[in-house]
Amino acid sequence: MIILKTEEEVELIRISATLISSTLAEVAKVLKPGITTMALDKLAAEYIADHGAIPSFLNYEGYPHHICTSVNEVVVHGMPDDKPLREGDVVSVDIGVIKNEFHGDHAYTFIVGEADQEVIDLVRITKECLYEGINHAVAGSYLTNISSAIQRHAESNGYGVVREFVGHGLGRAMHEHPQVPNYGRRNEGILMKENLVLAIEPMVNLGTKDIKMSKDGWTVKTADGKPSVHFEHDVCTKPGHAMILSNYTLIEIAEKANKNLNSSYY
Template sequence: MILYKTNEEVELMQISALLVSDTLAEVAKMIKPGITTLQIDKLANEYILDHGAVPSFYNYNDFPFHIITSVNDVVVHGFPSDYELVDGDIISVDVGTIKNGFHGDHAYTFIIGEVSPEILKLVKTTKDSLFVGIKEAVVGKRLGDIGYAIQNYNEKEGYGVVRDLVGHGLGRDMHEDPQVPNYGRKGTGMLLKENLVMAIEPMINMGKKEVFLDDDGWTIRTVDGSPSVHFEHDVCVKKGEALILSNYAPIEAAEKQNINLNTSYY
């Protein structure tokens, strides 16, 4: 069942989405070699609570942490842990908030220190492909247009576009209809109508597209151990141009100020 939002509900959702953006900006300030992903989880949880919201992920289907931290070959759903980040790691941080009864949910991948040109290209291409997909999230297009745009942009670079995990509708529930694949065919799928809110989230592997579930029952890894990158925005379908409810600007500003993070791909 597709739940289209009122304009007032979209405004409330934007508040939740922007709190996620601000939380990720706080994360961007603290990431450095030696910090643990559990420390990141603690900071994010405290920041969300201090701003009158609660973390979406905590206890969701018994997920035991407040945010998701996916390092290197982890595609998504990585557990925060005592693992200390090191120079050369890439880490996707996925954050959800509930405020005013609505969810915000998006993700950003950070590069710590020096990495190969191949990693830089993977991060840039994945991030760029998110916006290529968002351009298709307008009234009159079809769901397959979004997936095709993301898939084509990444596969022409030889990357693996994950099939087992997809984006999703967003609202009072964190996962609503429709599913939003990062692959597809032009002109297929449901017709996009105004005020459909979705989390669009390319998950792109440097190697094969296949993934596997780790022993913890949550962590998804690339089957060949290759690096994976994940970016996500909350997007509302509109006429002519999609409305991006979340905002990467504060994250990027904090990222550029952190000497431990690599933004040379910009």
């Protein structure tokens, strides 16, 4: 069942989404070669708790950490560990919180230090894919128009679009209907109505679209070992436009101010 939100509920989701944005900004301030993703997990956990929220991911179907940190060939659901990050690593940080009974869930990918141009281009194009999809998150439009726009932009640049993991509805549950694939044909399936809240999240690979699951049951990697990038926004459908509830501006300011991060893809 698809659950449309009231205006009041949309604003509560915005509060949760914006808290994630500010948490990701805190992560952006400290990211550098040598830091561990476990340290990022600790920072995020403390920041979320200090702001009166609960981490959505902790103990979700047995997941043992507060955030997901996916490095290089890890597509999604990477688990924080004590391995220091290195110059040139590409790191997706995905965070979920519950506040006022409503979830936020979004992600941002960072480049640590200098990186190959092909990685920089992949980050730029994947972020563009996100906004290409968001442009179609409009009341009265077909849901697959979001999917098609993401796929077209990624594949026209020679990248692989992950099929097995998708975006989703968002509200009192972290994963609500409908699913939002990152591939598909235009003008099919569900017609979106006003105040449908979606987590739109392209996962785009430098090489093949194919993936493999690690033995830990969580970590998803590219089948060819090439880098993957993941961006995610929380969005509410409105007539004529999409209303973005999360806030990348907070993250981008911190990203650009941190000399240990590469923001040359802007």
